Amino acid sequence: MSLKLRVEQQYGLKIKDIQQVKDVYKLRTSDMTYCLKGYVFPEEEVRFITRIFTFMAEKGFTRGQKVYPTVEQSLYMTYEGNLYTLTNWVVGQRPIFTKRGDFRNGLRTLAKFHSMANGFPITEAPESRIRYWGLGSEISDYQQLLSQYKETRHLASRCEEVANFLQQPQSLEAIRTEQETSAFIHGDYNYPNLIKSPRGKLHLIDFDNTSLHTRMKDLSHLLHRNCGWNGVRMLRSIDYYQRYRQLNASDTRLLYALLCAPYHVVRNIRIGGIRSAKPLIVTSAQFSKYQRELRSLL
Structure with a gap:
């Protein structure tokens, strides 16, 4: 048949x-x-x-x-x-996040999605999709991968800082709160998985990576993919997100930790090897400048 x-x-x-x-x-x-x-x-x-x-x-x-x-x-x-x-079938086109209006639309839609992305019955989630406490092992995987290349060893050492930050009381509180409220995420929120309707509204597709997880994981993913190492642009984007969903102090501390992880470098290595990642590799001095820009989140 x-x-x-x-x-x-x-x-x-x-x-x-x-x-x-x-x-x-x-x-x-x-x-x-x-x-x-x-x-x-x-x-x-x-x-x-x-x-x-x-x-x-x-x-x-x-x-x-x-x-x-x-x-x-x-x-x-x-x-x-x-x-x-x-x-x-969702009719429309993918947004272009290099356009300011489309990117802001993406932030606004994510905030609205996150406002409703809680209260899921945890008994209906398989164990493999409950990932609140998996951030530490993710960062450890990043460190292991980055340590393999001379060009990224200085970023591997930064992963230890992130791991330590994730163990601080406010970061742990943010994760516990997400677990207690049964929050969930899209898991791969970015322009390839969004469709802009003829009326300009964004619709979410492709939930293959959805899980019960901390919503800051979605936001950090979007910012890493579209702001690079530009901490000032990230802060402006976070402010815009907060027009539609306010974050508390614990959320922003957790977000700071996630944004200090060199996720976009790791992603490119996994997709295309170290050569693909080279345009995204910054020096220790550049990374420190980026961290200083983000410190207003703390």
Whole structure:
């Protein structure tokens, strides 16, 4: 049985056209366009991802995708051993974060998402997706990777500072509070996973990396990817985020620690090796200047 026939059987649809677009399928019926996405995760994790979608909808968040159930009311289907979800196809284009307006829109949308990203039933999350206390091991992995290259050994030593900062009382308090409120994150919030509608509103897609985690992880990821080592620009961006979701002192101390981790260098090494990361490597003096710029967060 073909994938098309399987979807028609499972969802009670009559598909006019099916087209593969990167890692998903675009399905058209006479009155609707759908997104069919396959997963390589264990079933409990796919169930968790779909539950995040329905949970956000229940809280009134309108910028996520809607998951459609099968005729048997399952939120995913199986085909040739793989799991698939069916959601609405979000019409629009990816934002361009080098444009000030688009980037601010991204910060505003993230703040609004974070305002609703709590209260998730922890019993519905698999252990592999509960990651509040995994920041220390992440930083340790960064240090180990950066220590392998002469060009990045000075950044590896900075990871120890970050690890120590994460153990300070206010950082621990921020993590505990996120755990107590069952906060969760998108996990890869950046322009490739956002769609700007014709009306200019951003919609979140691709929740493959979603987990129960500290929301500052999302914000630090966005800032690292788009502000580089520019601490002044980061501070302006954080101020703009706080117009829509205010942070407390513990949040900002945790955010400071995460922003002092050389995440974007590590990311580029993992993707393309040390040569890919070289444009992002700063000297110890430049890193110290960057840290001084961020200290107003403390």
